[in-house]
Amino acid sequence: MSSLEPFCPDCGAEIGRPHGEGCAIACCLYDGGRRLNCECRQRTDLDLDHACGQDDWTGQWPGEAEAEEFGWWVFWDGPGPEQGWDHCGQGWVRVTAGTPGAIPDLDRLRTDAEWDRKALRWVKR
Ligand SMILES: [Zn+2]
Ligand SMILES: [Zn+2]
Numbered sequence: 001m002s003s004l005e006p007f008c009p010d011c012g013a014e015i016g017r018p019h020g021e022g023c024a025i026a027c028c029l030y031d032g033g034r035r036l037n038c039e040c041r042q043r044t045d046l047d048l049d050h051a052c053g054q055d056d057w058t059g060q061w062p063g064e065a066e067a068e069e070f071g072w073w074v075f076w077d078g079p080g081p082e083q084g085w086d087h088c089g090q091g092w093v094r095v096t097a098g099t100p101g102a103i104p105d106l107d108r109l110r111t112d113a114e115w116d117r118k119a120l121r122w123v124k125r
Pocket of ligand 2: 029031038039041052053
């Protein structure tokens with residue numbers, strides 16, 4: 001489990017408090033994507049009271065808890081301060097939990113999971 005951030009890095013909301021309007025980290029509670037510039041706002045077939053909803057800062061980036069739970073981690077194998085800027089690696093590599101330097105694989109949520117808008121979380125496909 002990664003440590004919790006007491007405040008949203010973008011809007012400064014405390015854990016358990018809603019993100020501010022225009023926060024780039026807040027996720028849409030309807031489709032699980034980013035709330036900023038979310039398509040819901042342009043759609044007319046949705047109940048506007050529920051479009052996007054009010055996401056709270058949880059202490060983690062949206063999707064991190066689910067990626068950790070599913071054991072989906074990636075490690076950057078490429079140019080960088082750790083391995084050297086001329087290191088030519090494989091790019092993002094899927095690794096197991098506990099690998100040093102691994103971060104939760106949030107991109108994989110979009111391919112191997114789907115947003116459950118009742119539970120307000122990602123579930124495996
Ligand atoms: Zn925020
Ligand atoms: Zn939305």
